[in-house]
Amino acid sequence: MSAADLILMADRIHTLSGDRAPTAVATAGGVITALGDRADARDWRGPHTEVLDLGDATITPGLVDGHFHPVMGIGLTRGVDLSSVRTVEGLKAALRSADVAPGGWLEGWGLDPNAFAGAPITHAPLVEAVGPDVPVFLLLFDAHAALVSPRALAMAGVDGPRTFMSGASVVCDAGGTPTGHLLEPEALDLVRTLLPDDAPAERRARLTDLLRRMAACGLTAANAMDFEADSLDLFRALEDEGELPVRWRFAPFVMPGTGRDGLDAVLAQQRLAGRRWRVEGAKFMIDGTIDGGTAWLDEPDTHGESTACFWPDPRDYRSAAAFLAGHGVPLVTHAIGDAGIRYVLDTYAEVPATPVPHRVEHLETMPSELIGRFAALNVTAGMQPTHCTGYIRADHSDNWSTRLGKRRADRAFRARDLRDQGARLALGSDWPIAPFDPRAILAAARLRRPAGEPGVEAVLPEQALTARMALEGYTSEAAAAAGQAGRSGRLVPGHRADLTVFGLDPLAADPDEFAESPIALTVVDGRIAHRA
Template sequence: MPVQTDDPMRHLVRIFRAQRVITMAGPDATAFATCGEQVVAVGSGAEMRTRFPRAEVIDLDHVVVPGFHDAHAHPSWGAKSKLHVDLSPERVGNRAALTTALSEAAARTPPRRWIRAERYDHMRTTGGQSIDRAFLDGISREHPILVVHIAGHWAVTNSAGLTAGGLDDDTEPPAGGDLGRDGAGRLNGLLYERSLSAYTSPTAGRPAPILPEPAPEEFLQGLDQFAGELHAAGVTSICDALVSPQVLRHYQEAERRGRLSLRVATLIRHPFLDGLADVGIMSGFGGDRVRVVGVKAFVDGAVAGRTCLLDRPFHDSAGHDDHGIQVADVAMLTDLAIRAQRAGIRLGVHANGDRAISLLLDALEAADRATPERTRLRHRIEHCSIVTPEILARMRALDLIAVPFGSYVWYHGDALLEWYGAARLERMFAHRSFLDSGITVAGSSDYPCGPVEPLLAVQSCVTRTSANGDLLGPSQRISVREALALYTVGSASATGEEATKGRLAPGYLADFVVLGADPETSAPDEIGRIPVVSTWVGAEQVTSRTA
């Protein structure tokens, strides 16, 4: 390689050397050079030295992989939850701890102000039995309280919370929602799906949710904190899978203030599709820090909330014929998909169960036939949790992208076995089937519904083993390299950034993670414990240098 002493960029070039660089773009390397935020060359340390003789050299040691990209998570929720009570089962593991956490929050919160708690897991914290209105009334009658389940599709509120939401025993639930009741028909405080979203999200009929939104400065503080946790886990890019106009403004404000160390792609709530279309915003609008991917819609409930829409009833619902919850019909989805196609805006549609995915495919196929003049957009199926050979063939034909959960086997394994059964688990989070069918598949935590750590997800996909050691759906196991690809190249495709992210190659963003051990030679059940030594976004370190 000739010495390029006339290179005007030589002072801006830096060389990073490592034991091994997993480029995800051809052969592995031992060094790469960056200029500004981009990778400009990849090879050996000697090659980089020859090519850029005056460049600063940074020795990373260890193993380098492209920055992890979480294609579906809820960082705005994560940012806001820094302002809320954290009931994660790892922290609040039983009823007594739950009572303490909520009582302490009540003691420090002025009367009539909301207490909002997140990540309550009734399986692990209260033995499979949910708390109810009476329990929360025992914590406080002065404060409205909302305790959101870890899967985010249902919550529990107290009497003050029901009153604040205008709900009483005579209230009928909205379409797509439900209100829990006790044996006497009295509201028990449980709010499902749309009945919950009225509390937390702007909706067509109610622009301000029942719970007040945080002020911008509060949001940015929460975002800084949450982004720090993501970087510590090796995450450099994330797609926020449910964004309101206010949250999009928050992200733009964070970027404007130079505070956005994370790259954020966004799926905007679908009622705003026409607004985006009216001003000509298409998928890909924005820059490499904040970007519009498309719009988000829902077909069914949650896997970990036991509300997804199934062809065959839940495994534990013998005699009840429980198929889960459907929140949109084919006509609505078809109309949405036609408008999205015409506007050049991708859809990311939440569909977990096999019946929900089939309904969505009916709609996407109808929209495809109705818009033959349009370039076909690579729509995404969010979660896409339970598949069949027919579903895989139909997805391949439409060139759809699957965005399944990466770590649910590890994280929710035992509940999944009870609700879905071992046979169905062979068709769930079907990474092997997607890859074998030629379907692009991304990596996703769906945080706060699952843990943020991509390495834990890699372990889960490679081992298909739950935290308790049960092997679930082993036919869907994939290799370490394939699992790393989910969270790099796969996710880049899911956000339309395959030309700039997911690989360490010339022209790609210099987003990378330094790992303390090689995931390809570590014991598979140890991958989740590999330390993240440092994380870099645009060739700048975003984790603390003491790591």
């Protein structure tokens, strides 16, 4: 073999291929060329080979986030970070301390509806905190809902209920007056379109910083579940400046009301690609969220809500899905409620299969009879463990659980059942809905509670993944989900040279400790993207 470009040595290398455990790996030309012991590495060297002995570290295949919103996320995470707010009083305090220019908008993101302790979500705390004249736009944690001030509603000309193409709504009180609570994108956009735009240079800087932070956490690739706005311009601009530290696969949105021209545009986007990014897929939503009452459930939630599909006529979703799948486009569908998940699986059973398997994302509450259909239909299950551990409580006292009731809350985020019944399970973050650090997510998948909080009771601990299952969800299962099982996701000669190097062993370390593991090195395409 030719001389290696890079040789890494470590006490543990988890190839995930079933072979003996090596202690050295060589890469050249962006692929793995050899595996063996440290003594073997002498034979792989050339005059320009970089050799690193990482000592008591662990090398794994490169981590892949299964669900991410990079471009949308840099726009959504503006203003005050409200993710740590737990009460209405805490919300008011955070808003009072915000730095807002005279006449400017007060923006925030990450607000947990549990802060309202079951009371209606209204703009009353916003008025109490900053007065009636400040335009306020606060994005709730799921990004499917917002809370806005009376001034913001007035600026948008919203003074009563509205009718939308999708399952969106302007929440109103008994008298028809908007409460400030907006549900789903069409309603949010009534106000969101009034927010000031970031300058292109600022957006490029924020995206560059995001990608660097991702690489520093050990991520080598991610699946972007949108390709809207200035995504193309941003990623082309970043690649003009150098190599991306993270690979990307994009799936553009297909929203209710998309006609043939829109579907043709999604088809045309499938030809777009750069050195480390490409468009491959189409992203649908069959429902909204349980917290907002916009999921699609077999039976109404305890508020009498979550009874309808996101698409006014579900057959239009099925028709659009069949058209794109018939042209070889892999489908990704957001499906949270049991009725929504069932309808998506029924649709996938009818549309053409594609070389990259179709996916269903989130899968929050699901009856047992649906579990086995994922393997039977060769459909990937995409799940985000911290959606469960960060926002649901074991005693069912949270907003999500109380809306569902005990029976449906007891079948939450059934990751282990899916794996045990042969499903392909890809894990991820859904950033900016939840933090993207894969170490905490891998730990949460095993613990069924937040990492580093041993006093918190686990949510349905029987659904915990093993350490290997969790790691596979970010590596080999992620590769198979992208149709790349033959060239990535494992450390074998000929596979892509994407690697993550941990200070602790993800298969042996205590998960609470592993969540804090140093990342010594992240390698993408045989090149070092992050070095501690």
